[in-house]
Amino acid sequence: MEFSIIQYSKFMTLLNMLLHNLKTLHMSLEDSIKWLGEVMAEIGPSHSQKFEECNVFDIKQANAIIDYLKISLFQHYKLYEFMFFSAREEIVIGTEQVIEVVRPAGSPFPDPLEEGISFDIYSTFIEPPPTLDTEMKGLDQEQRPEESQPETDTSDMDPLVGFTIEDVKSVLGQVTEGILMGVQTEINEKLQIQEEAFNARIEKLKKA
Known part of the structure; x- marks a missing residue:
């Protein structure tokens, strides 16, 4: 429409006030149309020379503004009401991850697969401690070489x-x-x- 700077300012103020009336004052569609008529009578065209300086829009511009508001805000008024007044579900962008760690052997939890973890972790935290028989075997193996040493020192006599x-x-x-x-x-x-x-x-x- 090739508005001037003052006309742009008035037009943007008009749009802002219409949305403010809808969002804050909860005006109905009928009340918003009445309010727009009163405001356009003040800033729109007038035959009175007394208020000629206050009129910033001519008849063509005023009709274009009303047509624009009719096909944008007023035609979708219910949609704007729903957008401003209806509570919407929050969309959480993200996922919560739960990580289970290996629990002690005494807890009611199955042991993990041995091939799924490194040998160091398995041998340190999961592998059961050696039993008493295994320890005794280790001691016997350590003592046997010492016990066999005196036999080598004996004479070459036939033991049979x-x-x-x-x-x-x-x-x-x-x-x-x-x-x-x-x-x-x-x-x-x-x-x-x-x-x-x-x-x-x-x-x-x-x-x-």
């Missing part, structure tokens, strides 16, 4: 001198039976420990 074949068979039978009994006892203890460990894991899985 003075024994018959029956004596050798009897001694070998006793030694073999003792070794087999010890191995069988050790196997039974290991099986019992593994069975208790599996039962504990099954109970943890049931509780989880």
